[in-house]
Amino acid sequence: MIRYGFVLWTSARQQWVYRAELGLRCISMVLFMGVFMALWSTAFGVSGRTELAGYRLAEMVWYLAMTETIVLSTSRVFVEISEAVKAGDLAYTLARPLSYPFYQLANSLGNSAPRFLLNLLTAAVVVTLGIRQVAGSPAGLVAFLGMATLALLLDSLIAVLIGLSAFWIEEVMPAFWIYQKLLFTVGGMFLPLEMFPQWLRRIAGWLPFQFITYAPARAFVAFEPRFVMRSMAGQVMYAVVLVVLITVVWQRAQRRLVVHGG
Secondary structure: OHHHHHHHHHHHHHHHHOHHHHHHHHHHHHHHHHHHHHHHHHHHHHHOOOOEOOEOHHHHHHHHHHHHHHHOOOOOHHHHHHHHHHHOOHHHHOOOOOOHHHHHHHHHHHHHHHHHHHHHHHHHHHHHHHHOOOOOOHHHHHHHHHHHHHHHHHHHHHHHHHHHOHHHHOOOHHHHHHHHHHHHOOOOOOOOHHHOOHHHHHHHHOOHHHHOOHHHHHHHHOOOHHHHHHHHHHHHHHHHHHHHHHHHHHHHHHHHHHHHOO
């Protein structure tokens, strides 16, 4: 664990070197939140309602700020894994005293940590200045930070799993696009699940995607201890399932190294 922690710390430090990229991510956050604030201000104004699905305007905008903070902080470590598989370079990394998929997991989390902190700060400043209202609570913020950490862990596990699929499909971007669209929809990135039809909400409730975007954001704007505990239990459960799945896939993938020149 100390070795993986060192990988995480090194990756996090490397992110601060690329200040231009971090700056562009801040600009992206400003643009996204500017569009969302204008969109939802118009939606609430046209509807003439003060609440939509139990969310006031300030809560809806802060909800979107939290989901965007998480999504814009994710690491595309699957690209690195895919390129290593296709080039046959992966064989050289097996000599390291670390499990390759969990090395990439630590690398992904290290990349995400600085992005998350910067995105959260940027989103908070933009939304506060844009709507001049603050939603959430101190307890909600603490819950969000803990759940967002688990959300980034889930995302990194899925990213590693997508990367390992390169042993069979080589080009992994289509798999990522499917995952990304699931986050956008049943993950509740753009719309809280309360706005979904009941049948679709039931389906989303069984999937892991809600634990990456919807659950942490909702915990922030509408803190409920029971919801937080239930959601964190779901996050931990899916993390364990994904760890087991990655272990099994990696064992099978190593047998295919020779196919790719490793």
